[in-house]
Amino acid sequence: MYRIFALVIFLSVTMPVNAETELPEITVTAKGYESETLETPHAITVLKTEEIQRSGKTTVGDLLRGQPGIAVNSDGAWGMNPVIRGMKKEQIVILVDGIRMNSAQPQGAIASYVDLSQIARVEVVKGPASVLYGSGAMGGVINFITKGADFSDKPSMSGTLSAFSSTANEGFKAATSVALSNPNHALSLNVSGLDYNDYEASDGTVEHSGYKQSAFSGQYKYRLSSQQTIKIMAQHQNTDDVWYPGSVKFQNKKLGQVIVHSPEQDRDLFNLAYEQDFKGDSSLKLRTELYYHNVHRTIRAFSKNLQRDYVTNDVDFETVGGAVKLEMFPNDEHYVLAGIDAWRMQGNPNRYMFQPPTFNTKLLSNPFENGELVSTGLFLQDEILLEQWTIKLGARYDRVTGNADKMGNGANMQTTGLESTDNTFSWSTGAIYNYSAALNPYLSLAQGYRAADMRERFETSPRGDGYIHLGNPHLEPERNLTLELGMKGQWERTNYTTAVYFSRIDGAIAGRITERIDPKTGFPIKQTENLSRVDLIGLELSLKHALDNHLWLFASSSYQRGENKEDDEPFFQVPPLEATIGVQYLPEQGFNLDTRFRAVSHQNRIATQFSNGTEDATAGFATVELGFGYRFGKTGVKNDLRFTITNLFDRAYHEHLTEGISGQEPQAVGRSFNLMWSMDY
Template sequence: MSRLPSPIAAGLLAGCSLLAAEAAAQESTLPLTTVTAKGYAGEDLQTPLAAVSLNRDELMARGAANAGDALRGVPGLAVASDGPQGQNPVIRGLKKESIALLIDGMRVNSAQPAGAIASLLSLGLADRLEVVKGPASVLYGAGAMGGAINILTPQAKFVPGAQISTSMGGDSASDALRAAAIANLSQGDHAFMLGASIARIGDYRSPAGEVAHSGYDSDSFIGQYRFRIDANQQLRVSLQRHRDDDVWYPGSAKPGTPPALGVVTVRAPKQERKLAEVGYSRKDGGTLNFDVRAYRQEVRRQIQAYAAALGRNQSETDVTFTTDGLDASANWLVHPQHLLSFGVNAWKMKAAPERYLNNNPPLFNNHVRNDPFRDGKIDALGLYVQDDARFGQLNVLAGLRYDRIKGSAESMSNGAVRNGLARSDHATSGSLGAIYEVSPLLRPYANLSRGFRAGEMRERFEASPRGDGYYYVGNPQIRPEKATQFELGLKGEDSRFSYSLSAYRSRISDYITGRVTGAVNAGLPVKQTENIGRATLKGLEFQGRWQVVNQQWLTAAYSRIRGENDDLREPLFQMPADEASLGWQGRIAGGWNGDATLRMVKRQDRVARLFARGTENATAGFGTADLGLTYRWTKNSLRIALKNLADKAYHEHLTEGLSGQEIQAPGRSLALNWQSTF
């Protein structure tokens, strides 16, 4: 499908509107709240920025295995994919390096060559998924230039007795089986939360046939203990562990260099995330609340390049990214309509990857150690203050932050480079927004925000081949990106209609990317990490929901983004395609609810030709249709969904792979999900 409604037509269609999958589990019109946008719970209709919040029922209705998959089709969001596990969310055209990924508000750090750190927690254990679109550096510092994604897990609650919730599901495209259970146990001043999930996912089937090496196994565990000191104070200890086994990234498959290697594909036999947190909170329900936490998080990955012609690995890497962090925040209710918050975030990430190469043709068996860098470190310290004030119908949100980021390494290029590997940067971020309630259905808002992103470890220090077929050359002196975004929007909601509309323009200076240089290293084309100068992003987003008759809702959404490389005067590399969706959700009979969604994605022919040197080509447009049926009784629900109804062959524009050979999305699939609480 190559044509989309114009923005005006989409706006008219949106008069009957929102994403059907988001509404599939909702039967009420409770105000949408988010904790990620302000750092504490607040209503979206009183927040002058664009945010998304999906609760547990909505996540289960989407049948998504990870955060990237769950956010597919949401206006302003896209997915960069190199395989079923590697579903990286993209916010307004900015990828994983420009997004702060959080789990329970704690940063998940990892220099990710393949796959998605957003997948290192099972959504079967998620209570809610929240997204802030646009610069969120005031609260989350470096890396939140494009926004923030926060996966929130259940917290231990002081509810007497035991409460247990379970879920089980799967789909026919991948013969997947997923199951999860969460228990809350409490007595007196002690509360425990325990959760576990498993997933056994097979190679999925696309309309063109089975996609080899697309299956994997996954297991997650979460636990928390809370001790109630008194009515206002609590201590907590939290543990999390997630492990994926036998993960391949089929989108990375490329002809090897030299050709004797055959097709080379990146795989991860084992990857694991561990988290330990201790925290103290005080909430007096009055003027001053605060929370402090210390945590350690480890992300260990085994990354291998499997050469098909050899029947074994051409390279093997084992690396652990260890992050020690400290967060402290406080809220001071200066006045019933005036909340002041402030805090400090400090973290240090360390890594020392061990890499072995088999690079002696024709045997390819020398197993030589060739570490991309040694003892890499990134230290970050940030201080912020935020003012949330209400003046009658006007709500004003203003914030200011100062950050210091330092990167260093002992050496890079297997010890060949030892000088010039340290750099310190200082950055100031800010935001100022206001939203005014003319009426419940008319709340205009404006927001001016500034964010930044310092280079991550691969961009600073790694000089080595990667799975995309390029030899990357790091840059220890890379300058931080800075983005300034201006956004205008409208929001509104009543018992029959809700919507949000936003238009934004973001100007990025010192944009960090890998530029194809035309040079060759080790037989591979070279990409040099560098600041290209300036880039501009402009976009329009809409979503809405309308109850046309009692318990029958129509939904619609529209998203359009334009990215421009201002230096080369051409489209920015790998921008998401325009898309729109229409849907219906409603009561059928008794406890039965149905839903349907039509997603339409336009042909993407706005590609970077000079910058990419022919490595980005146009992607055909497509349309998909999904149907769902949900039955609820007492504390149980059963959902049956048919995805990609017409068995459409397609791939998203941001799917990794050789042009014309990208892996296709799953074909027609029957998905089942059962939930129960007792």
């Protein structure tokens, strides 16, 4: 793997080229407003419309896997959680069009509530981002920006049509979008759907890996005046018949193996925003917004011995929030962003459990009742623009309060002492030196934090992993301090980024396996608690080099290492070393080709004490993807027909972060032949 990566770098600096210079890459997530990535002291990954569309990926996890510094924790084909620099779903913030997606997920992934067919752009900011995004942004932020429309000088219409089929899961998906605009109105509508069956791994079918999904999103913008705009957005996604093969556990002789599944899941989001652009000697921009976000889930635990569900759980996580932000330009040397945001999330699970020993009697057993989290944050960020330096300073104060009417049942029930409030200060500093387009060294030092979520505070009940989990309403927030050094640049034919980082997490929140057994159910007990300290270090590299105007070489690599200082052992589920190299040939019209090779090292640094022996060492593996197609183009219309083969050599493997019975984790998708068609007009 090292030799292959070195070969790519050698080719990139020795082969002749006559390539056009690319436009600067823009991000809106890193600073809260549009800025060039070369002027941002963070490691950032941006995936654009064409990359998303050509990938043919269905889930966020599939799309992001292999990107530098990013891994995927999965419990099924649908339930995939991005992991940024070793930090998992609770420690990163997922945004849709800049709006926080809150939900306490027992199985599955909040990121999977985003349909990639409707996404125009994905921006990933790696490292603490709590100054702008509050609790949970310790590891970073992923912002999914949906396809939309903008105002145009004259009436305009554009849109896309796409279809995709694959052999591994005998699946099919289709999507369409349309955008209408004129000087004062802009409307966009997106509709998509898919139907996937159980997929084939190299050693057989992975049962319960299929699902169905449909989604709709739309937004409308109206220009009240040359300086005022309102925007209304609505999104709905429905996913049916989702199972989580990674949740399979042996419960007891009566129940046998059990598996968690979700017959139905829905996500709804409504947003109203107002923008005012004040122009004068001192420029000022104002943005205010209100939003409502609801995630509804039906969750079941299915017993293979009983051939029926023995746990049913229906729950809504409902969030109402809003924000006011000011962008101020007092002079040419300062760009100030200030604001306040607030949200309230409520959850009230309705759970029934069939009681032992016969499991025929159904009993209400809510893990908690009327849980609530309320967060309010104030932040200030100043970007100082000097001749060659860009310096970014930020600070934030948050107040997060959690409360519930009740937690647990029976002997574990508690109705008092459940309210607690966290007052947290986070900050960030960063500087990038723009020596030239090719050389932009940067340094950042930032502190992020995460307040305990609703389930960690209040859920005291059995879960699908076979344990009784004991909540802790008085958990302290976990905090991390991250130092990052990096270099990024672009010149005539090459773009590159490199970063090294060290992150110290204090008070990491985790469910620790205990030696206690619940006398009523016979299940072992996990206690939610704060760990003393975790250290994470890592290295990331990415490179893209033009051989000519349409032929590119690309490569990336990631290395991470974690230490659990409390247990004096490797940190739980740290991704192994990996590298990706590839070639892409993509002219404006005619034949196109791309291929990528991904190599992942073995991982034998595992947590034995913390995981109670449930984390296994994993072998290394390598996969190859091959794609080719033809682009039919004419004035105003672009058609692409594309054929791809994933896992070309039908390798048998699973990612290190795949959940499942020790030694029996679900295998990754085997060889698949995929056909895609898309049309832009």
